Amino acid sequence: MKTKITIFNKTYQFDSLKEVMAKANEEKSGDQLAGIHARDAQERIAAKHLLSDLTLADIRNYPLLPPEEDEISRVIEESVNERIYQSIQNWTVAELREYILSSNVTNTEISYIRRGLTSEMIAAVTKIMTNLDLIQAASKIEVITHCQHSIGFKGTLSGRAQPNHPTDHIQGIKASLFEALSYGVGDAVIGINPVIDTADSVKAILTMTKEVIDKWSIPTQNCVLAHVSTQMRAIRQGAPSDMLFQSLAGSEAGNKAFGISVDLLNEADDLIRKEGTAPGPNLWYFETGQGSELSSDAHHGIDQLTLEARCYGLAKRYNPFIVNTVVGFIGPEYLYNNKQVIRAGLEDHFMGKLHGLPMGVDICYTNHMKADQNDMDNLSILLGSAGVNFIIGVAMADDCMLNYQSTSFHDIATVRDVLHLRPAPDFEVWLEKMGIMENGKLTPEAGDPTIFLT
Template structure:
């Protein structure tokens, strides 16, 4: 079926729903590299016009990757509440946008609505939104989850303490943990990216972080961001895991390259139910980001934003405690510059939250991108205004193990202060007990590691 419109005397024709979605996307270098992007701003606008008039039923009946071909598609469709979908299937994408942005539409309305939306529908409506639309819509949606702490409550902003070390030196990791905690970071998770992905090395870090949390009675969760199968082996050998991590993508082919599947995730889910050190019920941490499918040549002709939405549809099946995007992590071949980073972060925040996920943002960039700290800070402030659930806390904002730029412990404290937000409830009590915070503000002890001696 062909879809067409006329702008400034020129006809624009699109071959499929997949083609419309791709051409309606804001410009991203990864879509250009994949050969799916609009050829001009006028073609992009034409695609948006066609998309705005497209019935949701048309999108539902034409998934960008067929149900029988792709596990991600199957999970998204099998999880849809059909009775809710049938109530809205005749809406156009434009009508869906108007409903989401209406002042009379409440948070509960959007949580209910999300259960009837496929990921392609959520991607489609995001393509019709400006930056201010995405922030406003994101503010309306407040998913919550509980591991050992409760994330997503109104007025709260959490941070992952990310104490990576290039050689996994335990003393170096511990020093970074203490620094992060002293600035109020770590209520989302103390999460270490390991350099060595062996079961033995991962287990050592898990035991160290768990023992430190226990010694100081810190109400949070630990996680080592190794491959999920490594963590499962460590868990079988008695390593203390509160939160289990895995990177996900929006196509089965990309997830195959990641070494992950529904079968593996289901097994890990049940293992965490039995053996995790956390109270739960939300015990998964998923990381995503626009561009991974393109970098793996596993995009199947689908645009990056829609694939990211499909990743969220896949992720919500396992009720995670945390999901965050790292859309600028790959480099300029997928996200070229600061403008594209900011747009991707705003899209990802909205799409994740409309999937009812506790969504965090990592406004990352690599040193070979046309982006800098100003772009990163703008992305951080805008997404914080949109109600991001958490951010990363990296010493100095420069990850010495992964070689990319992210939010620092100081950035985290600034975001809380400028927006009047506080740490997660359980963690704030601990911060006050330690003298790090009082009445929601950091004290003179902030940054003083001697409080742990």
């Protein structure tokens, strides 16, 4: 494998594919913290140039984290369709990029070749794409999933209603949920992050959301974002859960820090298919985010974009209903400013879609990051143009429980309006029945949660 390149009479020598991949990444504070970043723009360009000339076989033959050392690597390897891989193994990374971006290549063709790709190959092609490339490529890919209802259709933008409450107060959660629904948000999922990670608390929230869904015949699904083991206990106690949730890392060590393993996810998958309240077949909600492996010292010297791609390699094993990257949640140690957050959001969305995942983004930042709400507005429009499956709706864009800034209920309505996008089809029919939407537009009654107090 070639690890040396000369540009303008200057030779750049890299020790390994791992180093090439890290230094070809766009500037990220997390890679800088790990000490694996490019020294300057010239070295980054050299690494990108070298990476673009490597073949897909080079990337597979020189694993960054060998399968015998890491179960995520084994999951990724086991997922490769060998016949398809053999047909494209001699493509360079640059040729893969050109194929994906070609105007003649369809969603069906991309869906076929991705079965022969590893997560590291997908990370590699992402590194040599511009922001506009990432938008164009992702916009070509449609991923439709079904839990209680279907989302992901071209021309739609779904929203996760995130009515969190700082004390898990049921009536407080319900009040915020009614506001979300009144703005047409909630077709992806009604998903609550609990403060109290106990089976009793999870069961109480799931029971309330299921009662609301049933009373108003809402075409959506519910989920509580506790640790998967807590959700499993709640389900075994009779909690009505449509799907399971879990945060993922891109290494076995990172997932151990989360308290999970492939064996545990397999056990949970079996449980939700037997005792969950939705027909599926898509019964999982996964969240990811660049930098989590570094925070638990589980990155193995691999850059954060590549580790993020490996999260998606694990996620696709379980055929999830939705996946999203919480792009700016971890903080400036990993994504320092607005430019890095926007880039990461576009990268993650594209990588998830190329894995065949129903990809959403929590467009967010923390208050100590060099970003603001205008940056989130910009990323919302970019991701809407890229065909993101869903984004997050939080009251006034300020999550009072998790203490970070995201996108609001009315932000989702605005992105739909500007880009001429619609809610999921079943949900739009329900919104029209409720008088909240007409012909794809919100009515004057929208935004009034009191319509649910009758």
